[in-house]
Amino acid sequence: MAKTGTWVTIILVLLVLAxxxxxxxxxxxAGGTIAEIYVDGRLERRVDxxxxxxxxxxxxxxxxxxxxxxxxxGRIRVESADCPDKVCVDFGWLQDSAxxxxxxxxxxxxxxTGDAPIDAEVG
Amino acid sequence: xxxxxxxxxxxxxxxASCAAPVKRTDTVFAMDTVMELTVYGDEAxxxxxxxxxxxxxxxxxxxxxxxxxxxxxxxxxxxxxxxxVKLLEGALELCALTGGALDITVYPLVRxxxxxxxxxxxxxxxxxxxxxxxxxxxAVALGDGEARLPEGAMVDLGAVAKGYLDDAIAGLWREExxxxxxxxxxxxxxxxxxxxxxxxxxxxxxxxxxxxYLGVIEARDVAVVTSGGYERYFEQDGRTYWHILDPKTGFxxxxxxxxxxxxxxxxxxxxxxxxxxxxxxxxAATELWRGRTDxxxxxxxxxxxxxxxxxxxxxxSLSGSYKDKEVKVIRRG
Numbered sequence: 001m002a003k004t005g006t007w008v009t010i011i012l013v014l015l016v017l018a019x020x021x022x023x024x025x026x027x028x029x030a031g032g033t034i035a036e037i038y039v040d041g042r043l044e045r046r047v048d049x050x051x052x053x054x055x056x057x058x059x060x061x062x063x064x065x066x067x068x069x070x071x072x073x074g075r076i077r078v079e080s081a082d083c084p085d086k087v088c089v090d091f092g093w094l095q096d097s098a099x100x101x102x103x104x105x106x107x108x109x110x111x112x113t114g115d116a117p118i119d120a121e122v123g
Numbered sequence: 124x125x126x127x128x129x130x131x132x133x134x135x136x137x138x139a140s141c142a143a144p145v146k147r148t149d150t151v152f153a154m155d156t157v158m159e160l161t162v163y164g165d166e167a168x169x170x171x172x173x174x175x176x177x178x179x180x181x182x183x184x185x186x187x188x189x190x191x192x193x194x195x196x197x198x199x200x201x202x203x204x205x206x207x208v209k210l211l212e213g214a215l216e217l218c219a220l221t222g223g224a225l226d227i228t229v230y231p232l233v234r235x236x237x238x239x240x241x242x243x244x245x246x247x248x249x250x251x252x253x254x255x256x257x258x259x260x261x262a263v264a265l266g267d268g269e270a271r272l273p274e275g276a277m278v279d280l281g282a283v284a285k286g287y288l289d290d291a292i293a294g295l296w297r298e299e300x301x302x303x304x305x306x307x308x309x310x311x312x313x314x315x316x317x318x319x320x321x322x323x324x325x326x327x328x329x330x331x332x333x334x335x336y337l338g339v340i341e342a343r344d345v346a347v348v349t350s351g352g353y354e355r356y357f358e359q360d361g362r363t364y365w366h367i368l369d370p371k372t373g374f375x376x377x378x379x380x381x382x383x384x385x386x387x388x389x390x391x392x393x394x395x396x397x398x399x400x401x402x403x404x405x406x407a408a409t410e411l412w413r414g415r416t417d418x419x420x421x422x423x424x425x426x427x428x429x430x431x432x433x434x435x436x437x438x439x440s441l442s443g444s445y446k447d448k449e450v451k452v453i454r455r456g
Contacts, residue, residue, distance in 0.1 A: 041150040084241050095335055099327070102157045109150055109157060117442070119318075120159070120307040121336055123329025123349035123382060 035076045035094065037069065038109040049074050064106045076110060078103065143319060144303070149173070153180045154284060156309025162296060163303040163319055171299070172292045172306075179288055182207050185230065185239075185279050192278060196230075200271040210391070211265055214283045217395035218260040221411070225399035226260045226370035228272075230279035238366040243357035245364065251373040258370050286394025289313035289346050293390070310349060313390055314342035323438070329353075330445070331381035331423055337445040338421065338429070341438040346390035350397035351382035351423075369402050378404030381425045386435060387418030405430065409453055420453075 033049040039062050049071060056071045057079065067088060070079040078088040078101060088103035099121040100111035144163040151158040153176050162168045182204060184190045195201035203211065214227050231254045237243040246254075257275045264271040272278065280287075285308040293315050296304050304315035305324050314324035323343045327336030331351045340347055352365035352375070369376040383401045385393040396418060400408040405422055412420055412432055419434035430451045431439050441448055 038150060040152065092334060099329075099336075100159075104152070104155070104157060107152045107157075118325040118327035118336065118339055119161075119305055120312045120324070121327040121329055122307075122310050122312050122347050122384060123331070123336075123351050123354070 033074055034113040035071070036111055036113055038111070040107040041109075047071055047076065049076055060106075060108060062106055062108070067103055067106055067108050069110070077101070078108075078110070081106065146319075151176055153177070154184070154281075154288075154309070156285070158309060159305075159307040160292075161305040162301055162315075164296075164299070164301050168296060168299060168301060168304075171295055175291050175295060176288065179206075179284065179291065183210070183280050183284050185277075185281070192280060195270050195272060196277040199274065199276075200269060202269050205268070208265065208268060208270075210280060210283065210287050211263070211270060211278075213287070213391050214280055214395060215260055215263060215265070217283065217392065217399065221396070221399035221403065223260065223370055224402040224407075225282060225395050226258055227278050227280060227282065228258050228260050228263065228276050229368055229370045230277040231257050231275070232368055232370075232373050233279065233366070234277075236364070236366075236368070237357075238355060243359070243364070245359055246373075255373045258373075282398045283391055283395045285309060285311035286346060286348055286390035286392070289390030289394075310354070311390065311394055312342070312347040314345055314347070317343045327442075328384050328421055329382070330443070332427065333444075335443055337423070337443065338439055338441045338450075340384075340386060340421070340435065342386070345386050345388055346393040347384060347386050348390070348393040348397045349382055349384040350401045352376075352401075353381075367398060367401050376402040378402060378407075379425050380404055380408075380422060381427075382421075382423045383408065384421035385418050386420070389417065392418060412453070413455055 035047045035049055036043055037045045037060060044060060052071045052073050058069055060067045060069060065082045067081040068079045070077055075093045077093045081088055081103060083103055083105040088101055091101045094101050094110055094112060096112060096116040100109050102109050147162050147166055147169050149160045149169045151173055160169055160172050182191045185192055187193055191201055191203050191207050218225050218227060233239055235246045235250060235254055262273045262276060263278060288308055289306055289311055292306055293313050296315055302316045303319050306313040312326050317323045323341035326340045326342045326347045328338050328349060330337040331353050350367060352367060356363055356365035365375045367376045380401055383397050385397045387393045405424060408420060408422060419432045422430040429448060430453055432453045436452055441450060
């Protein structure tokens with residue numbers, strides 16, 4: 001009987017530890033700001049914006065056209081593009097994960113990962 | 124004894140980690156916009172949603188050769204599938220409900236202004252007057268699975284299609300047992316249930332005068348759709364012309380509202396009304412709302428005042444630079 005008690009204690013301790021660990025993993029603040037660049041719904045590139053120290057440019061080239069992306073410490077935007085409407089350029093800096101930068105003609109989406117204060121934006 | 128205990132506890136542990144449905148997301152480019160799908164459940168749910176989108180686009184697209192609407196516009200008549208008939212009927216009802224502030228036959232004018240191609244221009248008065256003669260939703264004849272249009276008339280379901288698509292996907296997911304999902308079809312949002320943790324989906328209403336959002340709606344089993352002039356516009360000779368046209372004048376709607384957000388259980392209604400009420404203005408929108416119980420509103424005037432109808436009192440809150448502003452609550456009485 002004493003043996004069973006020991007087992008139960010061990011398992012209970014493990015259970016509590018497991019729950020604590022999963023809570024920790026779920027609730028811990030996101031480590032930095034990650035931007036994800038998608039083309040036609042496929043993840044093309046991930047940029048850790050908190051790791052950016054100097055302004056950095058790169059281009060995303062697809063069969064539909066070219067977008068020049070500018071990263072600065074903690075933020076990201078489309079600097080220029082050869083799309084007809086330039087909505088992606090006019091968008092400016094990306095602010096939160098609920099309202100991504102979208103270049104519809106090039107099917108390019110840039111979004112931030114992690115929790116935003118909102119889940120979606122209308123308008 | 125101890126083996127049984129061990130087994131039970133292990134099983135409990137396993138269940139605790141597996142019980143929550145997995146979050147799945149997808150981005151779809153369709154209907155001239157970008158659609159974000161979020162659902163808690165199987166990967167197949169996303170596939171089902173994509174099928175619904177593809178099917179609807181292939182039937183409703185104005186520009187896609189071979190679509191039912193494209194055929195109707197190019198030949199003046201076309202056979203329609205039962206689902207398209209249902210949408211067209213629903214759209215025509217909304218045209219009537221709003222006294223033509225929503226008119227699905229305004230397309231020839233939208234085209235003349237260049238909003239369909241991005242080659243913007245201000246049409247001459249004579250051109251507008253001529254095209255206005257073709258605009259009349261009452262002239263759309265619908266019966267026996269067939270639609271007919273008068274000479275020169277064209278139908279565009281763009282003002283209602285995304286809301287209808289919200290309803291279709293949410294309905295399908297519900298049948299498949301989904302408890303939690305979020306659709307954002309190019310600014311036409313549908314919140315299915317709440318989030319898995321039990322809280323409501325938080326939908327931001329965009330600030331029509333800048334970037335970011337002015338307030339948040341806690342949404343649960345409702346559609347949230349916004350129309351605003353800032354969505355698509357151009358400037359010429361110091362004037363701004365936006366894409367929502369008043370079907371009565373043929374010019375961009377100028378009702379004193381900067382954005383209209385409609386919240387209700389039916390996406391089709393919310394989508395169609397957001398456009399129509401933007402055209403109608405604050406007073407007419409309020410009057411229409413008083414006669415119904417199936418939707419609520421967030422109205423932002425061009426002066427930056429924020430009005431909500433009383434059904435949203437407990438779920439709407441201002442945020443950001445709007446935090447200290449006053450929200451005017453419109454009541455039924």
